[in-house]
Amino acid sequence: MPHSCLNTIDPTLIPDNPYLLLTPGPLSTSKRVRAALLKDWCTWDKEYNDVVQEIRSRLVALASKSGAYTAVLMQGSGTFSVESAVTTLLPPIDAKVLVLTNGAYGERIAQIASYAKIPCLTCNVEETTTFSLEALEHLLCNDPSIRAVAVVHCETTTGILNPIVEIARIVKAHHKLLIVDAMSSFGGIEIDLDALDADVLISSSNKCIQGVPGFGFMLFKKTTLATCQGNARSLSLDAYEQYATMENGGGKWRFTSPTHVVRAFAEALCELEDEGGVAARYARYRTNQRLLVEGMEALGFECVVEKALQSPIITSFYSPKSASYDFQTFYARLKAKGFVIYPGKVSHVESFRIGTIGHVFPEDITRLLKAVQEAIFW
Structure with missing residues (x-):
């Protein structure tokens, strides 16, 4: 049994919730996951850092079998990880990003780019529909300055599911970087990262893996992340340095990690496996x-x-x-x-x-x- 599944608190002792959260996250969690919150952890302790490393491995295994990807965990809400990914992936110069938007979360990516002074072009469509693949092809053919394309998989503004497989095929045919915000879908909808060839996919602890809020994660293509040192516009949200610290420190975070949330998430990953x-x-x-x-x-x-x-x-x-x-x-x-x-x-x-x-x-x-x-x- 994986180290993270050794829950020392009896879940039957956990009280029932007064209501179900029928939301896209935070969402209702099991007593098993909530029980895992009831133990304190030291961020420097090897036992805790081993749990972090196991989480990283298990996250990658959910979407990739090639060995081409690595997981970087980041404190904060899912938006923190989206901002971390976008502002670490794109270099300070020649870094125009095309954001496909059909809701608030695509628009948020564009807002992140604006704050970071990253040149940004948006392809906007109605919130109740999805993107024209022909329009995407036209934009990429006619604007060679576009360096990357960002898309939200499940746009929770409406619940619409955008066609990331078809979008990825076009983006990669034009040799562009691909950013996939899979915040509300990863762990609940099968995603083949190797087939997508995405450069980074982002999600959060409190979505379909059914953990609690407190951190997000980025699944980076290793070859892409290796080129990102020095790109970050923020000390705290530097995904490259976070990755380097986790790799070299055996699961250590650069700054204080949400230890209880991390341990509960490890239990949620085990629960996902047990469900099938x-x-x-x-x-x-x-x-x-x-x-x-x-x-x-x-x-x-x-x-x-x-x-x-x-x-x-x-x-x-x-x-x-x-x-x-x-x-x-x-x-x-x-x-x-x-x-x-x-x-x-x-x-x-x-x-x-x-x-x-x-x-x-x-x-x-x-x-x-x-x-x-x-x-x-x-």
Whole structure:
């Protein structure tokens, strides 16, 4: 059994949560994962650093078998890791990035580039649709100054799933760097990094691997990362130096790491393996989302995103048109029944969102639908 799976706290002693988080993260975690938070760790201790090294290896193994990738962990929210990756990958000169945007998280990458004074071109499409591959091809053919392309895999503004395989094929045919924000998909949807040939993929501890918030991670192509020394615009977010310290220090972080969060994440990785890996987790998430949509549509709700583009991560629903509908009231009624949902984020329509990831199972969706039916007041 891997070192990280030796949970010394009895999970049955952990209290139940008062509600399920039906969100794209932070999300509901198991008692097993929360139990792993109840032990203190020393950042210099070999036992702890061995856990870090194991996490790094296991993360890479989830998406690559070639040996071409390495994992770099970074303190903070997922956005910290996106910023770390973008501002470490791109050099100070000749570093124009094309960001594909169909929601708030693609726009956030463009905002990161702006703050870091990285030349940035955006390809914007409606939040309820995805990108034209022909338009991407045209942009890359007509602007040779583009050095890299960035795309969000699952855009949780709506729940849309962008076609990263097809995008990667075009980007790599033009010999550009590829940045994949897989924040809300990694660990819940199978991703073949070797086939994508992405230069960096970014995700976070509190998403589909079902850990708790506190750090993110970047899966860098080793040959790409080797060229990145000195690129970083930030001391704390220098992914190259973080990598060098972890490699040379046997799992040591440069600055204080979120030890409890790291240990809980190690347990979450073991839990993922016990469930049957990413394929099994994807199947559960997809079942959750299918049951949710079927039930919500039966109650009269309508999805914002067409089914062909919908991810199993989070689903946007149009708000009822009734004058008596109020999201905060709806939210409060569901929370009182044990369910927390998300407000909408689509800019031009009134909507709300329900996540189907985390320690959530089909029977939970059945209970949610009953609660929604009882909460309807319009």
